[in-house]
Amino acid sequence: MTLSEMNVARWEKEGSITVTTTLIPKLRPGELLIKVAASGLCGTDMHICHGETPHASKNVVIGHEFSGYVEAIHPDTITTLTLGQLVAIDPNMPCNACTYCRNRKYHLCPNLSCIGVSIHGGMSQYVAVPVRAAVPVPSNVPADVASLAEPLSCVVHAVDLGEIKTGDQVLVIGAGPIGLMTMALCATGGARVTVIEPNEMRRKNALDIFGASAAYAPGDLVPGDTLKGEGFDVVFECVGRAQTMTDALTFAKAGATVVWVGVAKTDATVTVSPFDVYRRELTIRSTYTNPYGMERAVNILADGKIQWKQLISHKFTLEQFDQAWAVFRDGQGMKVCVTP
Numbered sequence: 001m002t003l004s005e006m007n008v009a010r011w012e013k014e015g016s017i018t019v020t021t022t023l024i025p026k027l028r029p030g031e032l033l034i035k036v037a038a039s040g041l042c043g044t045d046m047h048i049c050h051g052e053t054p055h056a057s058k059n060v061v062i063g064h065e066f067s068g069y070v071e072a073i074h075p076d077t078i079t080t081l082t083l084g085q086l087v088a089i090d091p092n093m094p095c096n097a098c099t100y101c102r103n104r105k106y107h108l109c110p111n112l113s114c115i116g117v118s119i120h121g122g123m124s125q126y127v128a129v130p131v132r133a134a135v136p137v138p139s140n141v142p143a144d145v146a147s148l149a150e151p152l153s154c155v156v157h158a159v160d161l162g163e164i165k166t167g168d169q170v171l172v173i174g175a176g177p178i179g180l181m182t183m184a185l186c187a188t189g190g191a192r193v194t195v196i197e198p199n200e201m202r203r204k205n206a207l208d209i210f211g212a213s214a215a216y217a218p219g220d221l222v223p224g225d226t227l228k229g230e231g232f233d234v235v236f237e238c239v240g241r242a243q244t245m246t247d248a249l250t251f252a253k254a255g256a257t258v259v260w261v262g263v264a265k266t267d268a269t270v271t272v273s274p275f276d277v278y279r280r281e282l283t284i285r286s287t288y289t290n291p292y293g294m295e296r297a298v299n300i301l302a303d304g305k306i307q308w309k310q311l312i313s314h315k316f317t318l319e320q321f322d323q324a325w326a327v328f329r330d331g332q333g334m335k336v337c338v339t340p
């Protein structure tokens, strides 16, 4: 490796992510060079690896959940950021030209490009990003915790769509990193949170650290008579499987909102009874990415009410990427973080 080269982890062929060497990117006007500090692995990376993300580009450097330091600023760039500033990266780049971008729904932009999915991302020593992507992080937030800002920003949007009210009974299905973030935001927002999760360690984390009041293994919580008001006001599905998507509906009391947060496989389908949805006046919502959520996520991390660091179970260097990927694929840890 020469001075102008760097290590990256990229999707070269279906079924694997490969660590290779490439040139450090040259900046274009409006871009920053980020020296990556911490980069998290996420279910989306597994979908990309297996060719299940339609908008993923071949040979793309993965990594869409990362933080880093501003290493260089192209001279033709308008920014208040300075060299050395820690930033969290918002990977979603809208076109700013379509009807959605013009009408406050830029996350639905059909020309959305995504750092780490369609353009080179942060599972890398350096990455060039548009200045819009870089959100400053206060100095009390460690760099690894700052890499949680992107997934947390998606959860901020999901919880907004659940329209939680103080005192609501909330059910979260799945206590992976997204489920734990969801319950933490609901609990700090004044809801009483119950969780369903098969992994005992995750149930314990949910209760001890992330604000859940009750935790059950699948099958241990029996849906009540939801027409008589038994069940939950808001249910968040944070798994992404057809079975848990329909389970979410069975626990929703009449008048409830169900938010499908988990990302299902592209060919998954579920059977829903329109009569049942009608009779119980259910609202079923989906949530896509993180519109206007990044700065709020950074504020929540900086506030420190939750021990966010506890979400990071493993740390590896980029040279150890294969180990990081194996631990991630095994699914027993929480967030697997790479510090290039």
Ligand SMILES: [Zn+2]
Binding pocket: 042, 043, 044, 064, 065, 151
């Ligand atoms: Zn992600």
Ligand SMILES: [Zn+2]
Binding pocket: 094, 095, 096, 097, 098, 099, 100, 101, 106, 109, 110, 111, 112
């Ligand atoms: Zn657009």
